[in-house]
Amino acid sequence: MRSFANEIRDGLDQALAEDPGVLVFGLGVPDPKGVFGTTLDLQEKYGEKRVFDMPTSENAMTGIAIGAALGGFKPVLTHQRLDFALLSMDQLVNNAAKWHFMFGGKRSVPITIRMILGRGWGQGPTHSQNLQSWFAHIPGLKVVMPALASDAKGLLLSSIFDPNPVIFLEHRWLHNAQTEAADTNKPIPLGEANLLREGDAVTVVSVSYMTIEALHAVDVLKEQGISCDLIDLRSISPIDWPKIEKSVKKTGKLLVLDTGFKSFGIAAEIMAHITETCFRDLTLPPARLTAPDYSESTSPALTKDYHIRAEHIAARIGDMTDRDVSIEPILNARGAAHDVPGNWFTGPF
Amino acid sequence: MTPELTKSLAHGMRRIRTVEETIAARYSEQEMRCPTHLSSGQEAVSAAAGALLRHSDLAVSGHRAHAHYLAKGGSLNAMIAEIYGRVTGCARGKGGSMHLIDEAVGFMGSTAIVGGTVPVGVGLGYSLMIKGGDDIACIFLGDAVVETGVFHEALNFATLKNLPVLFICENNFYSVYSPLEVRQPTAREIHEKIAGYGIHTASGDGNDVAAVHAVMSDAITKIRAGGGPAFLEFSTFRWREHCGPNYDDDLGYRPDPMIEEWTARDPISLFEGKALADGRLIQGEIDAMQQEIDTEVNAAFDFARSSEFPPAEEADMHVFADQMTGGPL
Numbered sequence: 251m252r253s254f255a256n257e258i259r260d261g262l263d264q265a266l267a268e269d270p271g272v273l274v275f276g277l278g279v280p281d282p283k284g285v286f287g288t289t290l291d292l293q294e295k296y297g298e299k300r301v302f303d304m305p306t307s308e309n310a311m312t313g314i315a316i317g318a319a320l321g322g323f324k325p326v327l328t329h330q331r332l333d334f335a336l337l338s339m340d341q342l343v344n345n346a347a348k349w350h351f352m353f354g355g356k357r358s359v360p361i362t363i364r365m366i367l368g369r370g371w372g373q374g375p376t377h378s379q380n381l382q383s384w385f386a387h388i389p390g391l392k393v394v395m396p397a398l399a400s401d402a403k404g405l406l407l408s409s410i411f412d413p414n415p416v417i418f419l420e421h422r423w424l425h426n427a428q429t430e431a432a433d434t435n436k437p438i439p440l441g442e443a444n445l446l447r448e449g450d451a452v453t454v455v456s457v458s459y460m461t462i463e464a465l466h467a468v469d470v471l472k473e474q475g476i477s478c479d480l481i482d483l484r485s486i487s488p489i490d491w492p493k494i495e496k497s498v499k500k501t502g503k504l505l506v507l508d509t510g511f512k513s514f515g516i517a518a519e520i521m522a523h524i525t526e527t528c529f530r531d532l533t534l535p536p537a538r539l540t541a542p543d544y545s546e547s548t549s550p551a552l553t554k555d556y557h558i559r560a561e562h563i564a565a566r567i568g569d570m571t572d573r574d575v576s577i578e579p580i581l582n583a584r585g586a587a588h589d590v591p592g593n594w595f596t597g598p599f
Numbered sequence: 600m601t602p603e604l605t606k607s608l609a610h611g612m613r614r615i616r617t618v619e620e621t622i623a624a625r626y627s628e629q630e631m632r633c634p635t636h637l638s639s640g641q642e643a644v645s646a647a648a649g650a651l652l653r654h655s656d657l658a659v660s661g662h663r664a665h666a667h668y669l670a671k672g673g674s675l676n677a678m679i680a681e682i683y684g685r686v687t688g689c690a691r692g693k694g695g696s697m698h699l700i701d702e703a704v705g706f707m708g709s710t711a712i713v714g715g716t717v718p719v720g721v722g723l724g725y726s727l728m729i730k731g732g733d734d735i736a737c738i739f740l741g742d743a744v745v746e747t748g749v750f751h752e753a754l755n756f757a758t759l760k761n762l763p764v765l766f767i768c769e770n771n772f773y774s775v776y777s778p779l780e781v782r783q784p785t786a787r788e789i790h791e792k793i794a795g796y797g798i799h800t801a802s803g804d805g806n807d808v809a810a811v812h813a814v815m816s817d818a819i820t821k822i823r824a825g826g827g828p829a830f831l832e833f834s835t836f837r838w839r840e841h842c843g844p845n846y847d848d849d850l851g852y853r854p855d856p857m858i859e860e861w862t863a864r865d866p867i868s869l870f871e872g873k874a875l876a877d878g879r880l881i882q883g884e885i886d887a888m889q890q891e892i893d894t895e896v897n898a899a900f901d902f903a904r905s906s907e908f909p910p911a912e913e914a915d916m917h918v919f920a921d922q923m924t925g926g927p928l
Contacts, residue, residue: 259710298730299729300729304756305752305755305756305759305826307752307753307756309718309748309749309752310717310718310721310749310752310753310755310756311714311718311752311756312718313715313717313719313721313722313753314718314719314721314722314725314750314753314756315722316718316719316722317718317719317720317721317722317723317724317725317726317736318722318723318725319722319925320657320707320708320719320722320723320726320728320925321657321722321723321725321726321727321730322730322925323726323729339750340712340749341715341718342714344710344713344715345710345712345716345719349708350917350919350920350924351688351693351918352690352693352694352698352710353690353693353694353698353708354688354689354690354691354692354693354694354917355691355916355924356689356690356700356702356924357700357702357707357708357924358920358922358923358924358925360925362921390918390919392919406691411922413919413921413922413923413924414919414920430891447671467927473637482763540902565752569866582640
């Protein structure tokens, strides 16, 4: 068994070993905790020039990553939370995303920006934002959101060796997720969604941690005679429209799950696209389950109904299929409080 | 100063001046359809840098970049064609006057966001540090850049890692119409404030090309020897409006004595006057040089105007790269 965090670390290790141009830096990268275990021992192995801690200068360090990329390197910059990386929007949007375009294709910018998404345990308004739609809105940025531990390394390798800037979003609640899948060292192409479950009742489209909740819901519903297609997007830019369209043409029903705010988000874009391309195949209006349009609070008393969980997904699929469904098996299987991913998580962030 | 260097500096300044003034003269033809920031009056800093930097040194700049690009050796034809929006432009018409690039001579890019290329230049310096050798990264910036956070963040990192980076600040005292004193505390000059980082700093009269050359040569020698980053401030003066081909001093935003003092100190006549007086240059050489420059510049405008526009289908090209564009390390 290997964890999602182990897989990220192994992916960085493999990239550093394969290509002397790969650089890994970010606040805390060589510290004793190694960014939730994802960067442990890499500095000892590859030296201080290629793996290093950095000043608390998110914007400049993003520009420095861009400059190093123009100088022939493939930097991987890590932020302990997406929220900190908001300071780097100028470099990401005005330079990284546009360099190849605005210089007429003269030079691409192969950088990977890891950002960690927080949830629960009092992360509060500025440690829990899931702003993937911001990045996906910008032409020239790729946005990758792994869900399964078995995909983490393959997607990271593809991101690092992609010639373009890639925003690689790791959900904090996934770092301890386990995989038994074979350790293949194979890159997973960006833009290929993964059909995790097959069925004809509803098309469930999901990203990142929501895919874990969706797996619980879809598996419990299958035992109750409702089979759904579950599509884990893996990357939202590029996005695998053909796989979503094909499924919707089969099921006629679309439920989109997103970790971000509801309005103007990824779910909204997928619903709009499917409405444009598959309108006549739909037998119900498309539906979405997302975070609400307000920030996450800190007190556990205020976050009980903030995040979408498996029971919400199962109940919505029941509504969409006009079936009575039991969410008891989901609630009974849940061994941890609502604000932690499992009892393995005891804080602090 | 050798006769060769004297000619090189005079030629560098005259070439930039001629390009900028030709743009100004032809701008009203409405064929150069993009914001254009001219460097007339500010040629000395670029000409000195051009005489000192190698093609293997890597430079970046900001919105007023024509002079830097030309001094670094950037293709004149490709720059004029870019301003004319032609497919033969250095960015195939995607970038215009503010987005210049000629990687063959180490001009890695200029962009339009003030301060935006400063960290990029430092990142280029980081790449040069890992590769070894004595090439340097050179960042051209204006006085407003030192007001941005990203400048100080990038300078902090360049200092921390002792990177081979030369920061060249052209202080022309105005950001559009906003004078320095409404933007920065002026009790200390910019280079004095930057000296607090503990790096090599120096300043000079940015209209005296010989002085600029001496200050810059000293700094570049130190950087190439592993001395870490250096910051140089040169005061200078733009003749024309912030953006566009016209003079705008009728608006009264710059005091008359300041305008008179600086325009009287034209960097080209200052330098050539001395060189003619002490015999390092003769008028015939200057005339021949100018004739050659006029021919080159006219040919560049002919090239641009006779070039094709990019085909419409290029509008949505280049959003993503299909493959790595840089070579192996």
